[in-house]
Amino acid sequence: MELLVCIKQVPDDSVEISLDPVSKTPALQGVTPVVNAFDTYALEMAARLKEAHGGEITVVSIGGEDVKNSLKNCLAVGADNAYLVKEEAAFSHDPAGIAKTLKKAIGEIEKDRGKPFDLIFCGKESTDYASSQVGLFLGEESSLPVAANVISVEPVEGGIKLKQETEEGYRVMEAALPCVVTIQKPNYDPRYPTIKSKMAARKKEITELSPIENLESQFKVLQILEPPKRAAGVKIKGDNIQEAVTEAMSVMTKARIF
Amino acid sequence: MAYLISEEAQDLLQDVKNFCEKEVKEPCKEFDVSGEWPKEIYEKAFEQGYQALEVPEEYGGPGLSRVDVAALIEQMAIADAGFATTISASGLALKPVLIAGSEAQKERVCELVLEGGLGAFCLTEPGAGSDAGAGKTTAVKDGDSYVLNGRKCFITNGGVAAFYCVTAMTDKTKGVKGMSMFLIEAGTPGLSTGKEENKMGIRTSNTCDVVLEDVRIPASNLIGEEGKGFSIAMKTLDQARTWMGCIAAGIAQRGIDEAISYGKERIQFGNPVIKNQGLQFKVADMQIKTETARQMVAHALTRMDLGLTYTMESAIAKCYASDIAMEVASEAIQIFGGYGYSREYPVEKLLRDAKIFQIFEGTNEIQRIVIANNIIGR
Amino acid sequence: MSVSGGKNIMVYVETVSQSPVSGALEVLSKAHKLAADRGEKVIAVLIGMDLEEAARTSILAGADQAIMVKRETYDMEVFGEVLTKLAEKYRPSLILSAGTLAGKDIMPMVACRLHTGCAVDVMDITETDGQLVFTCPVYGGTVLNQLIITGTPAIGVVRSGAFAKELISERTGEILEEKVETEDTNRLKIIDVVKEMAEAVNLEEAEVIVSGGRGMGSLENFKLVEQLAEACHGVVGATRPAIEAEWVPRSHQVGQSGKIVAPKLYIACGISGATQHVSGMIGSGYIVAINKDEDAPVFDIADVGIVGDAVKVIPLLIEEIKRISSR
Numbered sequence: 034m035e036l037l038v039c040i041k042q043v044p045d046d047s048v049e050i051s052l053d054p055v056s057k058t059p060a061l062q063g064v065t066p067v068v069n070a071f072d073t074y075a076l077e078m079a080a081r082l083k084e085a086h087g088g089e090i091t092v093v094s095i096g097g098e099d100v101k102n103s104l105k106n107c108l109a110v111g112a113d114n115a116y117l118v119k120e121e122a123a124f125s126h127d128p129a130g131i132a133k134t135l136k137k138a139i140g141e142i143e144k145d146r147g148k149p150f151d152l153i154f155c156g157k158e159s160t161d162y163a164s165s166q167v168g169l170f171l172g173e174e175s176s177l178p179v180a181a182n183v184i185s186v187e188p189v190e191g192g193i194k195l196k197q198e199t200e201e202g203y204r205v206m207e208a209a210l211p212c213v214v215t216i217q218k219p220n221y222d223p224r225y226p227t228i229k230s231k232m233a234a235r236k237k238e239i240t241e242l243s244p245i246e247n248l249e250s251q252f253k254v255l256q257i258l259e260p261p262k263r264a265a266g267v268k269i270k271g272d273n274i275q276e277a278v279t280e281a282m283s284v285m286t287k288a289r290i291f
Numbered sequence: 292m293a294y295l296i297s298e299e300a301q302d303l304l305q306d307v308k309n310f311c312e313k314e315v316k317e318p319c320k321e322f323d324v325s326g327e328w329p330k331e332i333y334e335k336a337f338e339q340g341y342q343a344l345e346v347p348e349e350y351g352g353p354g355l356s357r358v359d360v361a362a363l364i365e366q367m368a369i370a371d372a373g374f375a376t377t378i379s380a381s382g383l384a385l386k387p388v389l390i391a392g393s394e395a396q397k398e399r400v401c402e403l404v405l406e407g408g409l410g411a412f413c414l415t416e417p418g419a420g421s422d423a424g425a426g427k428t429t430a431v432k433d434g435d436s437y438v439l440n441g442r443k444c445f446i447t448n449g450g451v452a453a454f455y456c457v458t459a460m461t462d463k464t465k466g467v468k469g470m471s472m473f474l475i476e477a478g479t480p481g482l483s484t485g486k487e488e489n490k491m492g493i494r495t496s497n498t499c500d501v502v503l504e505d506v507r508i509p510a511s512n513l514i515g516e517e518g519k520g521f522s523i524a525m526k527t528l529d530q531a532r533t534w535m536g537c538i539a540a541g542i543a544q545r546g547i548d549e550a551i552s553y554g555k556e557r558i559q560f561g562n563p564v565i566k567n568q569g570l571q572f573k574v575a576d577m578q579i580k581t582e583t584a585r586q587m588v589a590h591a592l593t594r595m596d597l598g599l600t601y602t603m604e605s606a607i608a609k610c611y612a613s614d615i616a617m618e619v620a621s622e623a624i625q626i627f628g629g630y631g632y633s634r635e636y637p638v639e640k641l642l643r644d645a646k647i648f649q650i651f652e653g654t655n656e657i658q659r660i661v662i663a664n665n666i667i668g669r
Numbered sequence: 670m671s672v673s674g675g676k677n678i679m680v681y682v683e684t685v686s687q688s689p690v691s692g693a694l695e696v697l698s699k700a701h702k703l704a705a706d707r708g709e710k711v712i713a714v715l716i717g718m719d720l721e722e723a724a725r726t727s728i729l730a731g732a733d734q735a736i737m738v739k740r741e742t743y744d745m746e747v748f749g750e751v752l753t754k755l756a757e758k759y760r761p762s763l764i765l766s767a768g769t770l771a772g773k774d775i776m777p778m779v780a781c782r783l784h785t786g787c788a789v790d791v792m793d794i795t796e797t798d799g800q801l802v803f804t805c806p807v808y809g810g811t812v813l814n815q816l817i818i819t820g821t822p823a824i825g826v827v828r829s830g831a832f833a834k835e836l837i838s839e840r841t842g843e844i845l846e847e848k849v850e851t852e853d854t855n856r857l858k859i860i861d862v863v864k865e866m867a868e869a870v871n872l873e874e875a876e877v878i879v880s881g882g883r884g885m886g887s888l889e890n891f892k893l894v895e896q897l898a899e900a901c902h903g904v905v906g907a908t909r910p911a912i913e914a915e916w917v918p919r920s921h922q923v924g925q926s927g928k929i930v931a932p933k934l935y936i937a938c939g940i941s942g943a944t945q946h947v948s949g950m951i952g953s954g955y956i957v958a959i960n961k962d963e964d965a966p967v968f969d970i971a972d973v974g975i976v977g978d979a980v981k982v983i984p985l986l987i988e989e990i991k992r993i994s995s996r
Contacts, residue, residue, distance in 0.1 A: 049944050050808035059812050065305070102302070109306075127786055128777070162807050163925070164789050166777040173781040178856035181774050194860070200770060200920070202865035207858045218926070225310050228303060228340040228353050235299055251786025255802060256815040263951060263970040270963055270976035278985040281957070281975050282993070288972070290934055290955055291993050556964045 071156025368541025384410025884939025
């Protein structure tokens with residue numbers, strides 16, 4: 034199967050991003066750029082699919098030169114080819130703009146490689162903006178079936194069978210190919226790049242693609258704020274746990290909690 | 292500050308950091324308590340190829356400079372010094388073969404390491420520590436074979452290795468000039484492991500006796516020539532010492548990291564304790580020592596890469612880094628106060644881990660002799 | 670086709686077993702206030718079978734009009750098309766839905782078809798100079814963006830617990846049925862629906878949640894969290910590390926990648942207070958934290974913090990609660 038995984042580079046989500054007190058914008062300096070966690074799950078799922086059923090994995094991202102490093106990281110954990118839509122202002126695009134750019138890129142990559150994609154993976158959301166819409170828009174824009182929150186995919190006669198997470202469990206669905214899926218964390222972790230695979234990935238070429246000019250966004254950010262701080266209450270400590278619990282209970286009963 | 296490394300090593304460093312943060316640092320805590328060898332953690336590390344960092348490029352290794360590798364090993368040491376010791380001890384066992392072995396031997400051990408095998412370097416014996424020439428293990432030539440008998444002790448990876456580089460006397464009358472070096476693969480009849488040490492620190496590494504009872508190996512497993520064993524062993528240790536300095540610097544760096552993050556969080560008298568100049572001076576001294584140790588390691592390794600002499604530099608790196616690792620670990624505990632003494636906090640382990648680095652691969656007293664000999668002359 | 674210069678607020682009211690989900694009622698109540706300020710109406714849209722009762726509930730929650738559209742089974746594309754067509758017919762200025770998985774699925778599709786924008790995880794909606802301003806969290810909730818949607822209608826998927834639901838029994842409204850033709854593309858065929866949980870974990874509607882984190886240490890200790898939840902008549906929640914250690918199924922996860930909750934009482938046991946978790950429970954009425962690390966950030970947001978090993982504290986707490994509630 035020909036697999037495409039759409040990749041977004043985001044600031045390391047294990048770092049708490051605060052607002053810069055002077056510029057009033059998120060303070061991102063010094064935060065390591067990483068591949069969006071949900072995209073890494075998507076890539077791992079694609080890699081397992083490839084290992085079981087053959088095919089090739091292509092990754093595509095939108096952004097500046099620095100995104101190439103993230104794409105190389107993808108090449109070290111299962112991707113065979115990488116493309117970058119060179120667009121410094123990628124962060125200012127709304128989900129529709131990103132989806133349109135991806136659609137154009139997909140057409141160009143398919144032409145470049147001489148074969149169409151069967152399955153297009155996105156993460157279910159990004160850890161920075163978490164709009165959870167790009168995959169859905171991409172499906173709509175391309176008139177392809179699209180399923181969100183997918184936790185497994187498996188090829189079947191005439192298409193794929195997939196599991197979609199629901200509030201109470203999951204749905205089993207079938208779709209004809211090509212198809213777009215957005216990936217929720219499955220019950221396994223993405224692999225680590227090995228010393229060897231990373232060294233090999235570093236030597237691979239990343240093909241550049243051109244962006245769409247003058248995309249308009251449907252959103253206008255008026256203001257960026259920090260959430261109101263919640264004031265700390267009482268902290269009870271002591272060597273005697275029983276006394277601490279009794280004291281805590283008396284605070285809570287006074288507050289009419291119990 | 293850190294090692295000055297290539298762009299590709301910087302890239303790898305990020306991966307090693309990620310891996311160690313998730314798969315080594317936290318999981319090793321449990322094994323530090325139990326003393327059990329964390330097989331699963333090591334298997335994951337072998338998949339990453341960490342044990343093969345020192346395999347030369349022509350034998351399938353990554354082809355990184357020694358300083359590049361040092362940056363990666365330090366990162367492992369920051370996560371867990373026992374883990375880094377296991378990985379590095381495998382590099383140690385490779386060295387006798389790389390220094391003096393035949394082409395076939397080199398290919399074989401590199402192949403074993405690339406497949407995820409560890410090596411063990413077996414020099415020390417119960418009666419032969421610093422005085423390695425007093426070894427009682429013997430190798431007797433019998434036709435096309437050698438037959439080895441004896442007991443080695445304090446062998447890192449002794450119970451988990453795929454191959455062993457063992458010193459044995461081929462001619463007892465000649466003292467150290469009668470010592471030879473042999474390559475023995477795991478599974479050879481007569482080779483067994485004895486008592487496993489219950490150690491103070493680096494508890495995630497395996498240390499045990501290696502027992503040789505009529506171990507028959509092909510004569511082609513002699514590394515170099517008969518009588519050259521001591522010289523090969525000394526050359527091996529000359530190189531390997533720097534790596535111990537590298538791990539010791541990693542322990543010290545962990546001490547600094549922990550002390551700073553705790554010092555910022557811990558509030559006393561209404562302020563983070565790190566705001567006290569008294570503690571800031573402590574941290575500055577910890578940093579001065581650690582960075583100096585690291586750059587000494589880098590210097591010794593650069594000399595190796597350049598083909599220059601490195602015996603003294605290696606001894607300085609090992610001796611200084613391990614001495615300051617003890618000091619820095621102790622100061623990290625001091626900054627943590629009472630919590631630092633508690634096993635629930637991460638710094639007391641650093642002191643336990645650091646101690647061995649003043650002892651193994653030549654005690655720091657031996658290092659000082661090496662250094663003195665180099666500058667005073669014999 | 671684009672809908673421009675719209676008026677009124679359309680709310681998609683998702684139903685489970687013929688009842689509106691709580692989040693949808695919360696959205697209706699907020700929509701009611703917004704519409705009243707703007708002199709507009711709230712139009713609820715319900716899709717399914719036998720929804721008269723749910724439609725009446727929607728009116729009580731704030732809808733002026735409830736439109737029922739008959740469909741036998743859930744299909745994201747069909748539901749999206751129904752909403753798109755109704756939007757084209759009724760031309761609302763704003764379409765809202767609750768932030769359920771289905772809401773997050775359907776609304777972007779509607780936005781795409783109407784060539785407009787969809788704000789997700791909406792925490793607040795205000796009106797400034799006639800413009801609707803949406804407050805949405807980014808970077809795991811440490812930063813908030815206030816934004817406007819330039820396209821029409823504006824579409825918003827609202828975070829659960831962001832608004833209070835108010836059911837007022839005197840409210841009246843019109844209930845009608847619409848027949849909406851949709852194309853049955855069947856691009857995605859549902860083969861099976863598997864319920865993994867004996868009953869749905871209803872964290873969003875719980876008044877009391879007792880959550881456990883990494884600090885609980887083991888599956889066995891995590892049972893204490895369950896016992897405490899039982900003693901407080903609450904629902905069990907968990908952090909991502911507890912889920913990944915498989916102490917409790919994922920449906921119990923509270924936080925950025927799990928459920929966003931706002932119970933009256935939230936008890937955090939062995940939880941350090943990482944942003945990813947805190948952003949999912951910061952809206953709780955009263956927060957109790959139990960952690961042995963006295964510097965844990967969770968204490969910065971707790972109304973009452975007990976410094977101590979949760980494994981030792983919880984049994985004593987259960988005893989105290991039982992003693993008090995038996996009075």
